[in-house]
Each structure stands twice: as C-alpha cells, then as structure tokens.
Amino acid sequence: MQEKVNLLTSIPGIGQQTALMILTLLPEIASSENKSLAALVGVAPFIQGGRKTLRKALYMAAVASVRWNKPLADFYHRLRAKGKCGKVAIVAVMHKLLSMVSSVYKRKSPWVENLA
Structure with missing residues (x-):
C-alpha cells in the first residue's frame, strides 16, 4: 500500500491523505477507464x-494543484481566460487530475512533468 501511496503522491497537489482516500474509496481505479472513473x-x-467524500478530497487537491502543478495551473488559467467561472475551471482540473492519478497508478511509475 505504501508503494501505491508513493506513486500517487509523486503528483504535485496530491498529498498522503488524498492518496489514501483515492485508494480506499475508489477501488475501481485499477480496472476502469478515465471516463467511468470521472462518472463514479x-x-x-x-x-x-x-x-x-472523494470529490471533496479531489477538490482540495485540485486547489493545491493549481498552485503547485504547472501543467494543471496553465490549464486552469487557460479556462479562466476563456471566460469560465472559477468553480467550473476547478472541476475541470479535478477531472484532469483524476486522469493523471489513473495513469500513474496503471503505469506503476511516478509522475514526471513533460518538459518537451
């Protein structure tokens, strides 16, 4: 379990408590696709x-990610510049963050920011 927590906490904005909540409240993460996870x-x-409960944890992680995760911060600011309200932009960041969590979990390798 600690290895899985370490994988998820490699994503900026995801802390240990959020990682544990994802692992316990979303056991379908290993077998489901991103769209079905977002619906769940x-x-x-x-x-x-x-x-x-999981949505609340992801909300706080998304708020932290807007500050500490550059790709998600850029995505958030792009949506705000297009005229989306703050809550809509945060929910979109939550959706993208959930996709990142799923990807890291399934690949079994830590998150690395793409600098290319």
Missing part, C-alpha cells in the same frame, strides 16, 4: 452525484 466520482461534465 461525479466530476464528469454529463453527470451529477458520485462519491461525495
């Missing part, structure tokens, strides 16, 4: 509801 959590643009 409730951050998909076409669905409401989902797992409230």
Whole structure:
C-alpha cells in the first residue's frame, strides 16, 4: 500500500491523505477507464452525484494543484481566460487530475512533468 501511496503522491497537489482516500474509496481505479472513473466520482461534465467524500478530497487537491502543478495551473488559467467561472475551471482540473492519478497508478511509475 505504501508503494501505491508513493506513486500517487509523486503528483504535485496530491498529498498522503488524498492518496489514501483515492485508494480506499475508489477501488475501481485499477480496472476502469478515465471516463467511468470521472462518472463514479461525479466530476464528469454529463453527470451529477458520485462519491461525495472523494470529490471533496479531489477538490482540495485540485486547489493545491493549481498552485503547485504547472501543467494543471496553465490549464486552469487557460479556462479562466476563456471566460469560465472559477468553480467550473476547478472541476475541470479535478477531472484532469483524476486522469493523471489513473495513469500513474496503471503505469506503476511516478509522475514526471513533460518538459518537451
């Protein structure tokens, strides 16, 4: 379990508590695709509801990611520049962050920022 937590905490904005919540409240992360994970959590643009506790944890991780994760910060500011309100932009960041978490978990390698 510690190895999985270390993988997820390699993503800037994901702390140990958020990683543990993802691993315990979202056991489907190993077998589901990004769209179905987003629907389960409730951050998909076409669905409401989902797992409230996990969504709250992802919200706080998204707020931290906007500050510490450059690709997600750029994405957030791009959405805000297009006229999206703050909450909509944060939910989009949550969706993208969930995709990053899924990718890191399935690849079993730490997150690396693409500098190319």
